[in-house]
Amino acid sequence: MKKQLTLILAGLMTLALAAGCKEKTPEVTEQQKPAAAAPTAPAAKGKSGTVVETMNSGGYTYLQVDTGTEKIWAAAPEFPVKVGDPVVVPEGMPMANYHSKTLNRDFEVVYFVDSVMVGGEQAAAGQSTMPEGHPPITAAEGNGVDVSGIKKAEGGNTVSEIFSAKSELAGKEVTVRGKVVKFSPQIMGKNWIHLQDGTGDNGSNDLTVTTDSTVNVGDTVLVSGVLNTDKDFGYGYQYAVIVEDAKIIVE
Known part of the structure; x- marks a missing residue:
């Protein structure tokens, strides 16, 4: 009888240990699985068009540009621009599904750029022209200015x-x-x-x-x-x- 009781108790202990181990085994839930990477928008190409909407917020100027074939949103460090202005938006970083906290507004895609060219003779994307009056890339002529005898800045460079x-x-x-x-x-x-x-x-x-x-x-x-x-x-x-x-x- 004692032998039978011993066997029964041993069996119960084995079952209890197995159950405890099972409870400690973590299960991978859907929430624990790595989330799929969010789709990214393609890189923006330089586009020219007309401003149809603009606002300033958080030190940035947001503007919607109508290129004639599409409307895009761009943002750059705050600068003066108004509806109707011709602009050129250079290549920029696309931010998909962007939420502006300061504007409390969602954008499907915003292209963040260093600057937007406003006014002058704007070019179609890909053309090698800049706004009218842009300083030339080559060295400027001296314009008759005498640059002789200029003393080098202390601690500076020529x-x-x-x-x-x-x-x-x-x-x-x-x-x-x-x-x-x-x-x-x-x-x-x-x-x-x-x-x-x-x-x-x-x-x-x-x-x-x-x-x-x-x-x-x-x-x-x-x-x-x-x-x-x-x-x-x-x-x-x-x-x-x-x-x-x-x-x-x-x-």
């Missing part, structure tokens, strides 16, 4: 040095003194300066600068800003070196 050391200086703040040989206001929301200091040869003697400051041709200025290299604005327009959003001191 125009020629910036070109020759662009790889080492890329992404860093540079300081350069020179004379304004060309000034183009309010192109793509910025003022554009061509700066020369008498150093460098053709192709390395003219530095392009963008800024909010206003200057005059012939002014001697001290420029400080971050140097960007191989900057591509699309449509075949590239700058080997450019100082963007610079601080300007007129001397």
